[in-house]
Amino acid sequence: MRNCLFAAASLSLAALVSATTNATSELPYFFPPNATSPQKYEISVDSLIIDETLQKVKLFRPSRSLDGVPDWEDGPPPSLINDFASYWSKDYDWFAVQDQINKNFSHYATTVPGSRNYMHPIPLHFVHEPSTSPNAIPLLLLHGWPSTFLEWQHVIHPLAHPDNSSDQSFHVVAVDLPGYGFSPAPISTHLGPREMGDAFDALMKQLGYTKYGVQSTDLGWWVGMWMVQDHTDSLIGHSTDFWLQAPNATVLEKYAANQTTPEENEYIVGIGEFENYHAGYMAIHNTKPLQLSIAMSDSPVGFLAWMLQLITIVSDGYEYTKEELITRALTLYIPGAYSNIRSYKEVFYPSNSIYGLPRTTVPTAVTEWGNPDNPFPLLKNAQKAPLTWLQEAANITFFRQHDHCAHFPADTCPDEWVVDVREFFSQHV
Numbered sequence: 001m002r003n004c005l006f007a008a009a010s011l012s013l014a015a016l017v018s019a020t021t022n023a024t025s026e027l028p029y030f031f032p033p034n035a036t037s038p039q040k041y042e043i044s045v046d047s048l049i050i051d052e053t054l055q056k057v058k059l060f061r062p063s064r065s066l067d068g069v070p071d072w073e074d075g076p077p078p079s080l081i082n083d084f085a086s087y088w089s090k091d092y093d094w095f096a097v098q099d100q101i102n103k104n105f106s107h108y109a110t111t112v113p114g115s116r117n118y119m120h121p122i123p124l125h126f127v128h129e130p131s132t133s134p135n136a137i138p139l140l141l142l143h144g145w146p147s148t149f150l151e152w153q154h155v156i157h158p159l160a161h162p163d164n165s166s167d168q169s170f171h172v173v174a175v176d177l178p179g180y181g182f183s184p185a186p187i188s189t190h191l192g193p194r195e196m197g198d199a200f201d202a203l204m205k206q207l208g209y210t211k212y213g214v215q216s217t218d219l220g221w222w223v224g225m226w227m228v229q230d231h232t233d234s235l236i237g238h239s240t241d242f243w244l245q246a247p248n249a250t251v252l253e254k255y256a257a258n259q260t261t262p263e264e265n266e267y268i269v270g271i272g273e274f275e276n277y278h279a280g281y282m283a284i285h286n287t288k289p290l291q292l293s294i295a296m297s298d299s300p301v302g303f304l305a306w307m308l309q310l311i312t313i314v315s316d317g318y319e320y321t322k323e324e325l326i327t328r329a330l331t332l333y334i335p336g337a338y339s340n341i342r343s344y345k346e347v348f349y350p351s352n353s354i355y356g357l358p359r360t361t362v363p364t365a366v367t368e369w370g371n372p373d374n375p376f377p378l379l380k381n382a383q384k385a386p387l388t389w390l391q392e393a394a395n396i397t398f399f400r401q402h403d404h405c406a407h408f409p410a411d412t413c414p415d416e417w418v419v420d421v422r423e424f425f426s427q428h429v
């Protein structure tokens, strides 16, 4: 009897394991077309992965909280994560969200050649929203982690079709970085920020845009900084709302001797807090991305919690809806967490470093956004790199600081963000 039961149990276990193995393999569950030139594309995720994800969400194992630990100190509050798991399992509907994403934006897919250290073809998904204005500037939008092209969802239409027709308009191209959203993941190492830059330049040329602007943020900033080097003649300008520069040994010596400026001091303290207390996720992403991703790809709620800690401390108290955040997690979970988490390792390879590269002539806009309403006060200045440091690295022709809106200003303050982008590029029509 025992043996019999045991046999039955292992049979059903085998069936479960086999089903699970298929669903968690890193197949692209969104059917990218095999296109060699831009072709219309509709996002249509296989219900297999959505159903399996939902089962995992329903089986989410809550963590308990500990008396004496303030919210966000050790990680996201367990009760909040339980709420997410409950909302996700009962109320969240991927297919309704997918319909909106398809209706709201014009999606395309293509393939561009690999380059340098990554010679495989690179399939890409992107949104293309051309303007009807004769003075429009082609503009490539580069997101970071944990984002997809959806980071630009509130600005794509205003950039392409401003209410006031005398405002600068853009032919908007909002890509998904490979391994994010609906751009399939790299199949081997070294699709780094330089190779991505070559790929996006090839994409812009496929679209007929020989001269264009780049707007970057977060990991996309590294890509933009390489494009400034490698595609100088194609770039009308590089605009970024992000600049991360750890103080070097010389600066730290000056700081110790009280010879740095008040502005430098604030940044050094802010960035120090970020690196010492909040950047653990980054250290793991760029050292052992697979070790982490195996667990993340197996727990959709755990992956959301991993992202949510970071999003919360860098978004100035902005209240994302549960639906927005689950969509955000899911669009990075569907391709498999390793697909996108690993891009940190590429960005942080010493040979891909952008620090110390020669300054080019490309006009560069930097907007810096404060973060006063996050749970950790010192982080309010962690995005305020001193202007003199920027000027050593780039031809800064536009610089503006904002007190609020933090790390995702295109999400949290889209109107203010659009004003800066228009103003900078209108100087370069």
Ligand SMILES: *[C@@H]1O[C@H](CO)[C@@H](O)[C@H](O)[C@H]1NC(C)=O
Binding pocket: 018, 019, 022
């Ligand atoms: C699972 O994978 C096996 C082997 O690759 C294949 O034969 C089977 O059809 C797959 N099952 C599903 C549900 O995709």
Ligand SMILES: *[C@@H]1O[C@H](CO)[C@@H](O)[C@H](O)[C@H]1NC(C)=O
Binding pocket: 034, 036
């Ligand atoms: C994609 O198309 C190219 C030619 O256009 C062909 O060589 C290749 O085998 C196709 N790949 C797949 C996976 O169908």
Ligand SMILES: *[C@@H]1O[C@H](CO)[C@@H](O)[C@H](O)[C@H]1NC(C)=O
Binding pocket: 097, 100, 101, 104, 153
């Ligand atoms: C799509 O557009 C509608 C109407 O503007 C908006 O309510 C919704 O949030 C948008 N959804 C996405 C995913 O962009």
Ligand SMILES: *[C@@H]1O[C@H](CO)[C@@H](O)[C@H](O)[C@H]1NC(C)=O
Binding pocket: 164, 165, 166, 167
């Ligand atoms: C549109 O922009 C122009 C130039 O900045 C300005 O003079 C005009 O008042 C604006 N029109 C409206 C309706 O805001």
Ligand SMILES: *[C@@H]1O[C@H](CO)[C@@H](O)[C@H](O)[C@H]1NC(C)=O
Binding pocket: 258
């Ligand atoms: C550092 O310099 C400032 C301004 O020159 C001065 O007010 C402050 O007392 C100095 N601090 C130390 C520890 O020397």
Ligand SMILES: *[C@@H]1O[C@H](CO)[C@@H](O)[C@H](O)[C@H]1NC(C)=O
Binding pocket: 360, 361, 362, 363, 395, 397
């Ligand atoms: C910076 O860009 C501006 C605008 O294109 C250009 O006029 C200037 O020569 C550039 N400066 C340097 C130092 O490259």
Ligand SMILES: *[C@@H]1O[C@H](CO)[C@@H](O)[C@H](O)[C@H]1NC(C)=O
Binding pocket: 248, 249, 250, 251, 388, 389, 392
């Ligand atoms: C250190 O950084 C400062 C500020 O960007 C820069 O002026 C200086 O040249 C750098 N020193 C070294 C040795 O890289």
